[in-house]
Amino acid sequence: MQTVQAPGADEHPFPLDATQILMLGRMTMALTAAGCIIAAVIAYPLANHFSLAGQIAAHLALPVLAAGFKLGYVARHAAHRHLGNLNAG
Numbered sequence: 001m002q003t004v005q006a007p008g009a010d011e012h013p014f015p016l017d018a019t020q021i022l023m024l025g026r027m028t029m030a031l032t033a034a035g036c037i038i039a040a041v042i043a044y045p046l047a048n049h050f051s052l053a054g055q056i057a058a059h060l061a062l063p064v065l066a067a068g069f070k071l072g073y074v075a076r077h078a079a080h081r082h083l084g085n086l087n088a089g
Contacts, residue, residue, distance in 0.1 A: 022079035028072030035065045 016024070042050055043058035050058070080088035 018079045018082040021075055022083070025072045025074075025076030025079060029069055029076065032065045032068040032072060036062060036069065039065060 039058045039061040043055055043062065047055050077088065080086075
């Protein structure tokens, strides 16, 4: 059975290679994890030291940063898969 590729399928859609995407995914995960920790500390244990607006911003930042962490994980996972490391979690 013959497989058919779309025109331009052999071209890379991104200007970054897999190792750069891997590094970008790791950095995204690290920065957003640090942001989640900071936002959680502001939102909960240190809430009485911040204004209501700061607490609201910290609460709103938590799901946004969590989504960024997930995007970093997906990028890291895709880069590992592209590099042939299928055991990466």
